[in-house]
Amino acid sequence: IFTFILATLMVPFETYAIPLLWWINQLPRPAIDQFGLYFTRGWMDTLTIQIIPFIANAFSVYLYIQYFETIPKDLDEAAKVDGAGWFRIYSRIVMPLSGPATATVVILSFLPMWNQYLWPLMVVQSENNRPVMIGVQYFQQMTTSWGQIMAYSSLITLPIIAVFVIFQRQFVSSIAATGVKG
Known part of the structure; x- marks a missing residue:
């Protein structure tokens, strides 16, 4: 199954x-x-069509699987000895330790979603639901003032910078090794 998921990256x-x-x-x-x-x-012509089809992608699955393999198995075994089930182990131990992987997935998933052009052009007809990348094209059609176009292009990078600043600490650090002493 994992090989099939990775094979979808080539398509x-x-x-x-x-x-x-x-x-x-x-x-x-x-x-x-x-x-x-x-x-x-x-x-068609909703915000959900721009988000839902791209929530789970092969790269995110690959990143989570690789990160989960680095979490020490001693934590799982200790939780099983304490009587925790698989859902409690997942929700109380594995997911809190996977903060860096989650931050990486959020950052690396948000960037392509923010920069999408073809899919929103195909599925969104109303101007209220169009993302900013299509707005750049319409802004260029309205005016040829390159100063205004560059100012608009600079402003649309602010959400990307904000997402990175919010998840920066988890993005650059790992806490999985601190769970087990020894």
Whole structure:
């Protein structure tokens, strides 16, 4: 299974964009009107279509598996002796120790999501749901003032810098080795 997941890294996004678009359009979308909750067809032109298909990717799975292998097995065995089940071991020991891996996954997943161009161009029609990278193109069509375009481009890097600053400490340090003495 792990080899199959890693093999998906070799497939470029352009090869499965159209089947993903068809599949996403078949999913039901909840909506509410004055009569109550009802379901419409397709997730087109929503914010969820820009996020949900890309939450779990092969690189994140690979990074977590490699990080989990570095966590000492003595911690798991000690928790089993204390009577903890597998969910308690995962939620109370493994996930708190995987802060650096989580920070790395957040940073390395946020950057491509923020810079996406092709997928939002395919699935979003309204201007309210379009991300900033498509906004750069529309901004260039509206004006050819390169000073304003560069100012806009500089401003859209601020969220990336903010995400890195928030997760910087976990990104550069590892605490997995501090769990076991000896």
